Amino acid sequence: MNSSRPTRPGLPSERAERYEPESWGIAPERPAAPTGPKQDNLASQVIQADATIGRDAGHNTWELLVSCLPADALVQQFELRSPFFMVLHDLHGGAGRRMMMDLAARLRVPVQRLVIRRQGFGTELASLYFIEMRASNGQVVRLYASEAKADELTRTQLRRVLLERCRLGIIIAPVLSQAEQDSSLTALAQTLQEGHTRARRLVFLPLVDAAPLAAGLAGFARRVLVPVSIAPAHMRPLENWLFVAACWNKLHALADKPLQQQWLLEAEWPEEPVLASPSQPGALHTLVGLSESQLNTLGHYARDMSMLKGVESVAIFNVATLQMAARAGRMTPDDETLMKQARSLVASLQGLGGTMETGKALYECAVRYAQHHVWIRPMRGVANMLMMVLVNVDAPTDPAGLKAEADRLDRQLAAVRSA
DSSP states (O other): OOTTSOOOOOSHHHHHGGGSGGGGTOOTTOOSSOOSOHHHHHHHHGGGOOOOOSEEEETTEEEEEESSOHHHHHHHHHHHHOOOEEEEEESSSSHHHHHHHHHHHHHTOOOEEEEEEETTTOOEEEEEEEEEEEOTTSOEEEEEESOOBSOHHHHHHHHHHHHHHOSEEEEEEOSOOHHHHHHHHHHHHHHHHHTTOOOSEEEEEESSOSHHHHHHHHHHHHHHTOOEEEOOOOSSGGGGHHHHHHHHHHHHOOTTSOGGGSOOOOOSOOOOOOOOOTTSSSOOTTSTTOOHHHHHHHHHHHHHHHTSTTEEEEEEEETTTTEEEEEEESOOSOHHHHHHHHHHHHHHHHHHHHHTTSOSOOOOEEEEOSSEEEEEEEOTTSTTEEEEEEEETTSOOOHHHHHHHHHHHHHHHHHHHHO
16 A cells, blocks of 8 residues: 555644645645745745636637546646636525626626536536636636536536635525525535535625524534634625625735735725716717716616626617717727627618618617627617617526616606606
8 A cells, every 4th residue: 555645634633734725736846844824825826826727719618628527627627727716606596696697797797608528529518607806916716606507416526626626615595494404504514525625714695694594504614624704694695795705805815915916806896887978088978968967877777787687788879979878797898899880780670671661660689699698779768879788698587577677777767858
């Protein structure tokens, strides 16, 4: 028997070493006798961590070709690249996926996919969903959803790998009976113990009163030997994201290092989309007939639309003057090209309506691509104003609900216009 093979950790002191930065493989040339605290080693070596896995296939999709099980391939990638990432896990239900969609819209970043395929055949074995954020050192921090699109066995194995290798686990705790809660926590503890998790902390986001959850977590924390934090109860998990960011920053803050060497995340939401005013560059004073209050209403209109489930971006602009009135979420930086192409599309559709003798009035247009829907809709009661909405095709977005929200916002705009 090879005596150099590492033994399975058993004592708390032995297992605790797995949570230290050195266990992440970030320092391949670690000095034999470190002179500073372990956190210093983390700050000096994290620049080597790489979140990129697979090749960029376009359309917010990355592909990883494998000749082994998807979970084994993911472990190999994590060991090779030592990425810093978080995992969003739902104890029961689909709140985790919805929170990721909402968070992407709020942070104005796309939801991306990592597709794991069989090498030589191209067969899709699994798909993981994630979003990316920039840390203060310029590196990428990914947030993965623990639920993959795969068969049951592969999904379970990938979930275990993600929870094992993450630096921070985000656990959504929905409304559960006492028996269901105990069963879910037991299953999660077994997953973490079997994988010997390297998570530095677990953050629970309760949807209801946190008192029953806190009682159950007392024994859970002792079993997994990972610090646990409980956010304030909130029915919308998204509202606790700043709490999660604060927990992440607490783990990675180094008082004696500049921000450029730390893995810190923004602890504030991005500024809400605002409308350019006539005093700003690119003034909208040529938008005839619109008051300042109406322009502000358009800005809130775009923001509210971008907060709907699955909506990645919203743009509202004047197709006659090619001026952007409001935008929210992720959108191409080339506004002029976008608006010119939209104007050409509208003109073509109006011409088609005239040819078919159906009338040239365009009420709405929906286009479906491989990964997204594009919804184009003239603003009611506002001449030459067009709205474009980009929706993720995998999102559980109800088209009727999207239109109902647009109608409601139209009424608000009309009320401001008549005031």
